[in-house]
Amino acid sequence: MLQPLMYESIVRATLLEDLGRAGDVTTDSIVPAGAVATARLSARKDGRVAGLEVALSAFRLLDPAMEAVVEHGDGADVPAGGCIATLRGSARALLTAERTALNLMGRMAGIATATRTLVRAVDGTRARIVCTRKTTPGLRVLEKAAVRLGGGSNHRFGLDDAVLIKDNHIAIAGGIRPAVERARAAIGHMVKVEVEVDTLDQLRELLELPVDAVLLDNMDPDTLRRAVELVDGRLLTEASGTVTLATVRPIAEAGVDMISCGWLTHSAPTLDIGLDM
Incomplete structure (x- = not known):
């Protein structure tokens, strides 16, 4: 509130x-x-x-x-x-x-x-609709609250409340393993770690590491379904990329836990x- x-x-x-x-x-x-x-x-x-x-x-x-x-x-x-x-x-x-x-x-x-529309579209699945940091400068607290009022959930509020290792972090670190190891060595025990992957091979590597969630980026529903099977409940699964009203239901039916949509706060x-x- x-x-x-x-x-x-x-x-x-x-x-x-x-x-x-x-x-x-x-x-x-x-x-x-x-x-x-x-x-x-x-x-x-x-x-x-x-x-x-x-x-x-x-x-x-x-x-x-x-x-x-x-x-x-x-x-x-x-x-x-x-x-x-x-x-x-x-x-x-x-x-x-x-x-x-x-x-x-x-x-x-x-x-x-807009959030209400997506939430209704995935009704009956396990997926939650979440927002991102793609907010209007200065209005994040209001826009994040609006997502909640629409029935959605919030992703991280800023750079300081969770670790999200993305492709550029991985590139600079020299791989997923060193990126995760460096993050784990630096953060407190209450901070969760999520890692973005683009392929199932990257996901397999990630499953050997101490992380809490995986961001499955720009995967089609069939690939998402295979990813969810590989994870087998060990991590929270988040799907992201090209999420629209037409695609959100098939993405949800793949079995992911969360679907993140940047356009909810930058283009609604x-x-x-x-x-x-």
Whole structure:
């Protein structure tokens, strides 16, 4: 669960970017300082709500007394045209914070909706849908939370919370074995190690080493199935590469534990959400 301390700095920075050096000159010149208004936050397309609390924080940074009646909270599915929440408070705050709130919420809801689609596509298999570090700079905490709200799981949050040995690490180290041995010698006992492999021969070599998970990169479903059989439950198996709505089900049916999708956080379309007075 996201705590306000985790996202308030993002919301503040985004509001400040919009307010610039003179504030909201349009709203401040048109709307009286004491004016009160009611606004309806609604989805213009079917989707999964995510980022509502983040959006509300934008309004409440400008009007701490802003009231909200929530009809579809974070993690809920909302139909096209459905009301997410009704807001009442300072008219200036509603208008000034509108774009910041909708930008952040639309981004998060789009990611959650895309994740929901993939999660439903693999229903009945053992596979979990996970995200990657391919996130928008500065927004990782929000985008990772959106994946969770969509029913997915998170891969590592950064470079510091797990070891992921990829092809370039292996090339520089001179092979899988020296790369794993160096990593194991340097890290603490609580840090897990995952290694990327491209072939079944690399996988066979990896199975002799002390690792926790294997990233099976760009393998077709038949090769994935053979890889899962080779692993035989000894490691967590993760499939990655060219994962789409059309390919995700065959990949899941190969028996992997996880399917990672970078596009969930770098290319998911924004969910269209509107604010109407």
